[in-house]
Amino acid sequence: MRELDLLQHVYAANASLPTGVTIPPGDDMGAVRAPSGQVLITVDQVAQGVHVDLATASLEQVGRKAITRNLSDVAAMAAQPMAAVVAASLPRDFDTPRVNRLFDAMRQTAGAFACPLVGGDISIWDGPLILTVTILAEPAGIEPVRRSGSQAGDAIYVTGALGGSLETVDGYTHHLDFTPRLALARRLAGDPATRPHAMIDLSDGLARDLAHLCDASGLRAEVLAQQLPLSRGALQAAQRTGQPAWRHAVGDGEDYELLFTASPDREMPASIEGVPITRIGTMLPAGEPPMVGLRLPDGSMVDLTPLGWEHRA
Amino acid sequence: MRELDLLQHVYAANASLPTGVTIPPGDDMGAVRAPSGQVLITVDQVAQGVHVDLATASLEQVGRKAITRNLSDVAAMAAQPMAAVVAASLPRDFDTPRVNRLFDAMRQTAGAFACPLVGGDISIWDGPLILTVTILAEPAGIEPVRRSGSQAGDAIYVTGALGGSLETVDGYTHHLDFTPRLALARRLAGDPATRPHAMIDLSDGLARDLAHLCDASGLRAEVLAQQLPLSRGALQAAQRTGQPAWRHAVGDGEDYELLFTASPDREMPASIEGVPITRIGTMLPAGEPPMVGLRLPDGSMVDLTPLGWEHRA
Numbered sequence: 001m002r003e004l005d006l007l008q009h010v011y012a013a014n015a016s017l018p019t020g021v022t023i024p025p026g027d028d029m030g031a032v033r034a035p036s037g038q039v040l041i042t043v044d045q046v047a048q049g050v051h052v053d054l055a056t057a058s059l060e061q062v063g064r065k066a067i068t069r070n071l072s073d074v075a076a077m078a079a080q081p082m083a084a085v086v087a088a089s090l091p092r093d094f095d096t097p098r099v100n101r102l103f104d105a106m107r108q109t110a111g112a113f114a115c116p117l118v119g120g121d122i123s124i125w126d127g128p129l130i131l132t133v134t135i136l137a138e139p140a141g142i143e144p145v146r147r148s149g150s151q152a153g154d155a156i157y158v159t160g161a162l163g164g165s166l167e168t169v170d171g172y173t174h175h176l177d178f179t180p181r182l183a184l185a186r187r188l189a190g191d192p193a194t195r196p197h198a199m200i201d202l203s204d205g206l207a208r209d210l211a212h213l214c215d216a217s218g219l220r221a222e223v224l225a226q227q228l229p230l231s232r233g234a235l236q237a238a239q240r241t242g243q244p245a246w247r248h249a250v251g252d253g254e255d256y257e258l259l260f261t262a263s264p265d266r267e268m269p270a271s272i273e274g275v276p277i278t279r280i281g282t283m284l285p286a287g288e289p290p291m292v293g294l295r296l297p298d299g300s301m302v303d304l305t306p307l308g309w310e311h312r313a
Numbered sequence: 314m315r316e317l318d319l320l321q322h323v324y325a326a327n328a329s330l331p332t333g334v335t336i337p338p339g340d341d342m343g344a345v346r347a348p349s350g351q352v353l354i355t356v357d358q359v360a361q362g363v364h365v366d367l368a369t370a371s372l373e374q375v376g377r378k379a380i381t382r383n384l385s386d387v388a389a390m391a392a393q394p395m396a397a398v399v400a401a402s403l404p405r406d407f408d409t410p411r412v413n414r415l416f417d418a419m420r421q422t423a424g425a426f427a428c429p430l431v432g433g434d435i436s437i438w439d440g441p442l443i444l445t446v447t448i449l450a451e452p453a454g455i456e457p458v459r460r461s462g463s464q465a466g467d468a469i470y471v472t473g474a475l476g477g478s479l480e481t482v483d484g485y486t487h488h489l490d491f492t493p494r495l496a497l498a499r500r501l502a503g504d505p506a507t508r509p510h511a512m513i514d515l516s517d518g519l520a521r522d523l524a525h526l527c528d529a530s531g532l533r534a535e536v537l538a539q540q541l542p543l544s545r546g547a548l549q550a551a552q553r554t555g556q557p558a559w560r561h562a563v564g565d566g567e568d569y570e571l572l573f574t575a576s577p578d579r580e581m582p583a584s585i586e587g588v589p590i591t592r593i594g595t596m597l598p599a600g601e602p603p604m605v606g607l608r609l610p611d612g613s614m615v616d617l618t619p620l621g622w623e624h625r626a
Binding site for chain 2: 022023026027028029030031032033034035036037038039040041042043044045047048049050051073074076077079083085086087089118119120121123125126127128130132134136137144146147199200201
């Protein structure tokens with residue numbers, strides 16, 4: 001198994017590159033046109049034992065997630081993907097057919113979102129599988145939506161349904177099989193009637209990611225438990241753990257949905273591109289803790305600030 | 314040790330970002346201006362046990378190499394760095410002070426080459442240390458130099474001296490401490506009198522990288538052993554291994570020098586920016602093997618095609 005052969009397989013399969021690719025893979029650097037005059041960039045890793053488990057996930061799911069996890073960040077800015085590069089460190093027992101399955105999944109997923117692979121680096125080592133994907137994007141006519149910019153009184157919205165992303169329900173495992181909300185984000189941010197003040201994608205769980213939005217704008221947030229859109233995964237997880245389903249909706253990570261705020265006087269559609277949009281709460285002026293509070297049906301308030309999901313030692 | 318705290322340390326230290334950074338680190342994506350309308354991208358990994366050994370290299374050297382290894386690819390295109398993003402997977406025994414030393418070294422090295430860190434991703438896992446760096450660059454007035462474009466009859470040149478990059482000579486270990494040839498490449502490619510037809514950086518060893526140049530232009534190459542600029546590391550390695558020094562100069566990897574071809578009637582300066590430039594051979598029309606041949610002082614020819622350094626299983 002040689003690095004060069006592996007990369008050539010990837011590049012050969014990359015038959016018809018978009019015209020925006022000015023230097024195709026195989027040189028010291030790839031290049032793409034950046035007509036907007038501004039380029040956005042994000043990097044994420046998918047590591048065996050941290051973000052995926054090869055004992056239960058297929059190589060196709062792992063390759064797909066390595067791309068979609070990054071595309072969710074692109075969606076969070078309402079940007080348009082341009083190109084991706086992949087760095088892979090492969091365990092020694094990964095034979096060529098398995099590597100090709102993995103890279104085919106990455107290439108096909110990236111291609112499906114108009115985000116061609118334009119470069120890569122492969123190492124073979126004694127460690128576990130790790131895929132690092134960097135994605136370039138451009139504004140393409142829509143000013144990127146930042147994490148900051150929320151105003152007191154803003155309504156808080158989420159797309160889709162939350163929680164239980166690790167659960168498998170009817171063969172669907174959200175953290176592997178989710179669709180990044182690229183088209184929805186472009187529609188939302190490109191229309192002055194619905195453009196968010198601030199937006200983030202939900203990767204660390206609603207509690208933590210909403211805290212990021214609060215922090216970026218110097219505000220607090222109150223979420224109504226009854227309004228939280230619960231995924232089937234959240235309901236299944238709640239049955240398994242005995243915890244309330246809202247706990248999974250606010251604390252579980254890897255929803256890869258969009259969390260955004262907008263003026264409360266805007267008419268937000270109930271869904272865009274077939275994905276539900278749900279108002280879950282309100283941004284409040286800075287003041288007494290909690291920074292992120294959850295109002296339960298009995299009127300009591302739960303401090304969500306300590307919750308949320310993070311890799312840590 | 315929390316990911317967020319670690320990243321915030323990096324970003325806080327990143328005090329004065331260049332004005333080209335339009336979205337600073339800490340959002341879902343970073344962004345930079347791309348006034349050239351074209352953006353170049355490359356990714357490389359530095360993994361414990363493959364590219365570095367923490368038993369002998371300092372954290373400062375490891376952090377530095379993670380950046381310079383990529384900048385060498387930027388030099389190979391004669392491009393100008395714009396911004397970098399870093400993904401790190403850290404072993405659980407990496408405490409915060411060590412992580413900060415590592416990231417400080419990356420940030421300072423990147424900053425020294427006007428290539429600010431604009432984003433990152435940190436995971437903590439059970440595997441060895443791995444740093445994946447993606448660098449963005451722009452042409453900035455100089456058309457990127459590709460691997461293809463050599464013509465039969467072109468003179469072949471290298472910068473610096475070759476071989477023995479793993480050796481430590483008087484406290485200098487080339488594969489860790491080298492300087493990427495960014496300024497030299499810009500000077501070379503920006504001047505019509507010296508602009509290379511094709512260029513690559515020497516990461517896999519002269520034999521293999523010259524084969525890449527031959528392959529990209531459908532040519533052969535002949536190198537004169539007597540002309541090879543031997544590094545002190547190559548001489549030390551030769552003493553240790555008993556092999557001829559030229560064997561180290563053509564076969565050892567990680568020189569991170571530039572290899573380029575240009576019309577033989579051009580007056581190439583003996584050095585640029587204080588770095589020697591040496592003519593080592595000639596590009597030849599396609600024909601009988603070897604694709605890459607080395608002429609020894611006794612007139613005999615060695616086929617270099619099977620040589621060269623590559624990570625493999």
